Amino acid sequence: MPCCTKCQKEESLYYRAYSGEYLCKKCFLRSIESKAAKTISKYSMIEYGDKVAVGVSGGKDSLSLLYVLKMLFDQHPNNGNELVAVTIDEGIKGYRDESLQIVKDFCAQLNIESKVLSYQSLFGIDMDQAMVQRSSQKISSCSMCGTFRRRAIDIAAETVEADIVATAHNMDDQLQTFIINLLAGDVERIGWIYPEPVQYTQTGMKKVKPFVEIYEYEIAFYALQRDIPFQSEECPYMNESIRTDLREFFNRLERDHPGIKYNAYRSMTKISKVLRSSMPPSQPNKCSICARVSTGDVCSVCRTLSIL
Ligand SMILES: [Zn+2]
Ligand SMILES: [Zn+2]
Secondary structure, eight states: OOBOTTTSSSBOOEEETTTTEEEOHHHHHHHHHHHHHHHHHHTTOSOTTOEEEEEOOSSHHHHHHHHHHHHHHHHOGGGOOEEEEEEEEOOOTTTHHHHHHHHHHHHHHHTOEEEEEEHHHHHSOOHHHHHHHTTTSOOOHHHHHHHHHHHHHHHHHHHTTOSEEEOOOOHHHHHHHHHHHHHHTOHHHHHHHSSSOOBOSTTOOEEEOTTTTSOHHHHHHHHHHTTOOOOOOOOTTOOOOHHHHHHHHHHHHHHHSTTHHHHHHHHHHHHHHHHHHHSOOOOOEEOTTTOSEESSSSOHHHHHHHHO
16 A cells, blocks of 8 residues: 555555545544544534533444544543443343443443443333334334434433433434435425534433544444444344445445545535524424423324334
């Protein structure tokens, strides 16, 4: 490999096709960390003194996010930011146990507080049971689990009194979500994709995605180069969804046309910004069962639980 385009000193180990740069290990790692830092400041994701709860699954993306935020916070101790890892135990035998251990060890190594909450303790049912009970229902495992997970992360973040929930969604995730909403005709949701956070729960928490301008495969490469341990086994309940098709579609396009994902992301962000600004301020309803903020009379979690 040729010499690093950035520092002109070290031998490169990564070719960034969309920018034409050859990068050495140090310059590659730094590029990811500074991209995350720039994204955070560009969209005012984290303010001075905020306590940030990171949703950590044990996969490469979320552990990398935890590592990067820890590093950025340590570099600026006067900002007074705090970090907590929150992990949700869905109750999936043989799958979740390994990642819980990885998260526990990694947090101990980095000296980060960690909090684990289970579906069982919150909803009185775990995923293994839910999968048996829902057998005849028309509800996909991932959408059911996603509904529960978002609520569980909110509650975990409230428990540790966080101001911010950070998740490791990357540019690829964002593009897929955009197209899924577009194909479903769900224009309002496209407005919600815009990366600038809004306060959303009773406690005024915000959700942020600091990796939203980074390619998925660069985060994977980052985790590898940083020797971040992660669980690679996939969830046994994962269903092949349209998301998988879109991931492959965009990766194929990117292979032949480097930078096309980034261009698509930029267009998408502009569209979502316009839609966000034209949205009327939401009038939060309260769920008649659990009393949490909800768009309808009954929230999606209570609705799912009533079906089970
Ligand atoms: Zn370099
Ligand atoms: Zn409810």
